[in-house]
Amino acid sequence: MAIFELWYNTPTLEKISENMELFDLIDGNNERFVNVIVDCIGIDDLLTYRIPEDIDIQIGDILSVPLGNRQVGAIALQICDTTQVTDTTTEIKSVIAVVSSGIFPKTYWEMLTLTADYYRTPLMQTIKTALPPKLLDQSHYRIKVKRENIIPEKQERESYKLPKAAQMVWEFLQEHQDNSKGISRRYIYQKLGRYTSSGLKELQKLAWIETILELPNRPKPKYEDIVILLKAPDSELTERQIEVLTILQHQGGECLKTQLYKLAKTTSSMVQNLADKGYLVISKQESLRLGGKSHTVTRDRPKDLNANQDAALQQILKAIADCHATHFLLHGVTGSGKTEVYLQAIAPVLESGKSALVLVPEIGLTPQLTDRFRARFGDAKVSVYHSQLSDGERFDTWRLMLAGEAQVVIGTRSAVFAPLSNLGLIVMDEEHDPSFKQDRPQPCYHARTIAIWRSQLENVPLILGSATPSAETLFAQKENNSIYLEMPNRIGNKPMPPIEIVDMRDEFKAGNYSILSRKLQEAIAEMLENKKQGILFIHRRGYSTFVSCRSCGYVAECPNCDVSLSYHDPINPTAHQPKSAHLRCHYCNYTQIQPKSCPQCGSPYFKHFGSGTQKVEQELAKLFPNIRLIRFDSDTTQNKDRHRLLIDQFRSGESDLLVGTQMLTKGLDIPQVTLVGVVSADGLLNFSDYRAGERAAQTLLQVAGRAGRGEEEGRVIMQTYTPEHPAIQAVQQYRLDEFMQTELAMREALSYPPKGQMVLIHLSSEQEQAVEKSAEELASYLRQLANNWDVLGATPAAITKVSNRYRWQILLKFAPEVLPDVPSLEELRMLVNSKAVRVAIDVDPLTIL
Ligand code: ADP
Ligand code: ZN
Ligand code: ZN
Numbered sequence: 001m002a003i004f005e006l007w008y009n010t011p012t013l014e015k016i017s018e019n020m021e022l023f024d025l026i027d028g029n030n031e032r033f034v035n036v037i038v039d040c041i042g043i044d045d046l047l048t049y050r051i052p053e054d055i056d057i058q059i060g061d062i063l064s065v066p067l068g069n070r071q072v073g074a075i076a077l078q079i080c081d082t083t084q085v086t087d088t089t090t091e092i093k094s095v096i097a098v099v100s101s102g103i104f105p106k107t108y109w110e111m112l113t114l115t116a117d118y119y120r121t122p123l124m125q126t127i128k129t130a131l132p133p134k135l136l137d138q139s140h141y142r143i144k145v146k147r148e149n150i151i152p153e154k155q156e157r158e159s160y161k162l163p164k165a166a167q168m169v170w171e172f173l174q175e176h177q178d179n180s181k182g183i184s185r186r187y188i189y190q191k192l193g194r195y196t197s198s199g200l201k202e203l204q205k206l207a208w209i210e211t212i213l214e215l216p217n218r219p220k221p222k223y224e225d226i227v228i229l230l231k232a233p234d235s236e237l238t239e240r241q242i243e244v245l246t247i248l249q250h251q252g253g254e255c256l257k258t259q260l261y262k263l264a265k266t267t268s269s270m271v272q273n274l275a276d277k278g279y280l281v282i283s284k285q286e287s288l289r290l291g292g293k294s295h296t297v298t299r300d301r302p303k304d305l306n307a308n309q310d311a312a313l314q315q316i317l318k319a320i321a322d323c324h325a326t327h328f329l330l331h332g333v334t335g336s337g338k339t340e341v342y343l344q345a346i347a348p349v350l351e352s353g354k355s356a357l358v359l360v361p362e363i364g365l366t367p368q369l370t371d372r373f374r375a376r377f378g379d380a381k382v383s384v385y386h387s388q389l390s391d392g393e394r395f396d397t398w399r400l401m402l403a404g405e406a407q408v409v410i411g412t413r414s415a416v417f418a419p420l421s422n423l424g425l426i427v428m429d430e431e432h433d434p435s436f437k438q439d440r441p442q443p444c445y446h447a448r449t450i451a452i453w454r455s456q457l458e459n460v461p462l463i464l465g466s467a468t469p470s471a472e473t474l475f476a477q478k479e480n481n482s483i484y485l486e487m488p489n490r491i492g493n494k495p496m497p498p499i500e501i502v503d504m505r506d507e508f509k510a511g512n513y514s515i516l517s518r519k520l521q522e523a524i525a526e527m528l529e530n531k532k533q534g535i536l537f538i539h540r541r542g543y544s545t546f547v548s549c550r551s552c553g554y555v556a557e558c559p560n561c562d563v564s565l566s567y568h569d570p571i572n573p574t575a576h577q578p579k580s581a582h583l584r585c586h587y588c589n590y591t592q593i594q595p596k597s598c599p600q601c602g603s604p605y606f607k608h609f610g611s612g613t614q615k616v617e618q619e620l621a622k623l624f625p626n627i628r629l630i631r632f633d634s635d636t637t638q639n640k641d642r643h644r645l646l647i648d649q650f651r652s653g654e655s656d657l658l659v660g661t662q663m664l665t666k667g668l669d670i671p672q673v674t675l676v677g678v679v680s681a682d683g684l685l686n687f688s689d690y691r692a693g694e695r696a697a698q699t700l701l702q703v704a705g706r707a708g709r710g711e712e713e714g715r716v717i718m719q720t721y722t723p724e725h726p727a728i729q730a731v732q733q734y735r736l737d738e739f740m741q742t743e744l745a746m747r748e749a750l751s752y753p754p755k756g757q758m759v760l761i762h763l764s765s766e767q768e769q770a771v772e773k774s775a776e777e778l779a780s781y782l783r784q785l786a787n788n789w790d791v792l793g794a795t796p797a798a799i800t801k802v803s804n805r806y807r808w809q810i811l812l813k814f815a816p817e818v819l820p821d822v823p824s825l826e827e828l829r830m831l832v833n834s835k836a837v838r839v840a841i842d843v844d845p846l847t848i849l
């Protein structure tokens with residue numbers, strides 16, 4: 001099965017499934033049991049129930065089970081025989097009924113089990129990541145009388161024999177039997193209270209009633225009248241009629257009816273009259289809720305594709321039609337029309353009654369993206385799912401997905417678990433983006449890895465789109481049979497903005513001590529004069545842990561490893577940290593005292609680097625007293641509406657310059673932006689991580705891609721102390737491919753991912769000695785296992801102490817084909833066996849800090 005070999009670095013489904021007996025149905029004539037998760041907050045274990053003979057249960061079915069004296073919702077996860085039931089002390093209760101079958105995709109639980117297994121996390125914890133709590137809440141059930149099961153003569157007699165509770169419920173249902181949709185369980189509960197649960201149970205046993213999971217209704221689309229011009233005005237018409245039609249012509253031949261009334265100061269009889277004469281037509285158009293507000297915009301129609309887009313689309317359409325799990329790398333520069341390709345690939349998926357999943361790094365920042373999907377497919381077909389939804393919104397979105405209609409779900413990382421039952425296509429936009437990897441809590445999954453599994457399990461194509469593909473995807477693309485689709489030009493052959501590099505060492509020599517070079521200052525002044533807008537990018541503050549010389553650009557590096565040393569502050573001295581500022585390697589633990597002057601040129605300006613947004617803001621205010629700034633970083637964009645507000649403000653021209661961090665790289669499409677400045681590229685480059693080069697190049701190219709998207713040409717100015725760095729050189733020439741080939745060669749030499757695999761184990765504790773002891777013992781234990789892996793560490797983490805917890809880590813490194821038996825989170829907890837020490841495990845870590 002060649003397709004499973006696709007993802008070199010990701011264990012194949014087959015390999016993982018070997019040890020998995022989860023989905024084996026045990027046949028036999030004995031009693032059968034089902035392990036379920038119950039949908040109650042606070043219950044973290046699988047519970048076992050007996051399966052009554054007359055009930056047929058499939059994995060993934062939604063069940064009704066007794067819990068204490070309640071009846072709760074549950075999901076069937078494992079079906080097993082007696083021998084697998086470990087708990088023999090308590091009585092095993094029986095399943096009451098199957099509420100719904102076939103709601104989740106068939107392979108859904110297999111995907112979750114793979115995730116749990118691969119990321120070494122307990123299944124329950126994985127399920128909690130995937131599904132919101134209380135999804136199956138009792139209040140969302142309806143009870144329906146099953147007329148067909150009731151023989152009228154018998155029913156009269158039997159209902160008197162029922163226990164009191166059942167009688168009460170039965171009477172209540174009889175009184176309300178007109179309601180064909182059934183009666184809400186919550187309503188019954190309000191009326192009958194504690195009798196409800198046991199009463200329903202009895203009736204369910206008799207099969208007189210059924211319980212239905214109630215799914216919310218989709219918002220109904222709203223429509224408004226629009227007027228479309230059919231024929232140009234001619235001499236047949238009165239002067240006034242010609243006037244009205246000419247106004248319509250000036251609106252591009254199409255506008256809202258109410259808008260035409262206003263513009264032409266006319267009435268409905270006039271418009272109707274023109275329609276009767278055949279000059280125009282009145283038609284209905286969906287009113288869309290764009291950006292949270294209700295807007296009526298012209299429904300967006302598919303664009304005529306250029307040759308590259310069309311070539312890409314045709315291949316994708318073929319895979320969709322064949323239901324083939326083909327993986328595409330859609331490598332298109334920013335503004336090359338990738339989104340348009342996604343839209344046109346999704347249209348036939350929806351038409352065939354299937355759904356599409358679109359994964360994006362950030363939603364709050366790219367409202368335009370969701371707007372484009374809504375404008376193309378209509379509100380009712382598009383759901384948005386991301387972490388900033390309120391609990392209620394999230395819950396409704398999940399339940400809409402369960403409803404099984406053809407739809408597009410646009411979501412961030414966790415939406416990869418969207419329970420869409422009839423999937424036809426998965427798109428992952430900006431596939432290189434690190435936010436697809438979950439940090440905390442476990443499982444530390446990568447949405448790309450899961451998307452690859454999901455595509456294989458459900459036989460749907462997967463499009464990985466990016467202007468700057470990750471090493472993983474490029475490597476898989478090179479080695480295997482995924483399809484490479486290239487779109488090297490911007491739409492309309494708009495040029496990519498030229499990138500100018502400023503050597504900050506020259507600024508220093510010339511006596512300019514400002515963090516803004518003369519060139520960037522001039523460019524900002526010019527931009528202000530021409531009333532254009534700009535973006536100023538600053539690397540994230542937390543990343544500025546390296547030390548460099550402001551005079552010669554020398555960066556302190558580890559003599560043993562190919563990474564820069566990290567600066568450690570003496571503020572929180574520990575037994576392992578010298579009391580003065582020092583530099584440390586996070587891979588081998590090499591440590592040295594921070595030199596007082598540059599080892600290369602002797603300059604005293606050999607310092608810990610950093611230029612936060614605030615500092616830049618102050619500098620700008622000093623240089624350009626009238627400049628209107630918007631600061632855009634995690635401090636200023638805490639809540640979801642704030643993102644949009646700031647971007648909208650900027651878009652509408654209320655500000656000249658957007659100053660911000662990493663967030664600016666994500667899909668911001670503002671045509672007026674002509675200038676992009678990068679305050680210091682070095683913070684990205686010297687990140688003490690083997691991935692620093694790749695990430696720097698990706699980030700810088702993405703930032704550069706924000707310039708010159710409109711009519712005006714763009715300009716990018718990048719400041720750096722190391723203009724000769726290969727990543728900077730590659731970015732300046734827009735030649736990422738060669739750079740990535742060199743990167744891959746380097747990774748191969750050092751067995752770093754994707755040419756090797758890593759697992760990072762974190763330990764932390766409030767007790768310094770306890771965590772050190774645990775970490776060292778665990779490391780030596782893992783070394784003894786000699787599982788074809790290298791055990792690096794234990795070493796203290798880069799930030800040794802966070803919220804009073806001391807942090808250590810152990811890195812396991814092995815060849816990707818090896819797949820050693822890495823202990824699971826539970827096993828690690830047992831090995832560490834200390835209440836004082838917390839353990840976490842990160843498979844395929846993106847950063848090793
Ligand atoms: P990307 O996703 O690669 O950044 P987009 O799909 O956003 O690119 O396209 C950039 C711009 O070009 C958008 O405004 C889009 O509407 C427009 N566009 C895309 N494809 C076409 C096309 N075939 N013809 C005309 N305009 C297009
Ligand atoms: Zn120096
Ligand atoms: Zn080292």
